[in-house]
Amino acid sequence: MRQDKQLLLDEVKSQFNHSDSFVLMRYEKLTANKANTFRREVAKLGGNVGVMRKRVLVKAAQAVGVSLDVKALPGHIGLVYAMNDPLEMTKLVIKFGEDNDKAVEVVGGRIDGQLYNAADVNALSKLPGKNEMRAQLLSVFEAPMAQTLAVMDALLASVVYCLDNKVKANPGDQQVDQ
Secondary structure (H helix, E strand, C coil), X not given: CCHXXXXXXXXXXXXXXXXXXXXXXXXXXXXXXXXXXXXXXXXXXXXXXXXXXXXXXXXXXXXXXXXXXXXXXXXXXXXXXXXXXHHHHHHHHHHHHHHCCCCEEEEEEEECCEEEEHHHHXXXXXXXXXXXXXXXXXXXXXXXXXXXHHHHHHHHHHHHHHXXXXXXXXXXXXXXXX
């Protein structure tokens, strides 16, 4: 193998080892401006975009224990490495493809060490993100406490309200201590 190809292969293997999650994408009609915009958006989420030949990708994947089939990878292939939140990265890739006339399309991916096909990655991208799930979990914990507090507040308020109505209904029954 030539030295430049070996360097590229080593770089892709190190990216595979460094990132536990990636999105495998197919791109076409991706202009330079769109590609730069895409790379910037991916970088904002802490990711990285890699474009390489299919054979290099398959060899690097096999070297780290991921099985990819060259025939199942149509067109130009790239990888979006997700360093932080893989679900947010898949949402970004899918949204960018929809907003730019399918210039980028998801072919598959690996999220937390598990391989997924395109349909599974699309389904996973529809799940709520980590912050949304945290908010939902906190609301589940908070709801019973808030309801208990509301019931206690209503009980105390109803006693005061009833006493106030009793005083207003019978104004002559009041005694004044001297």
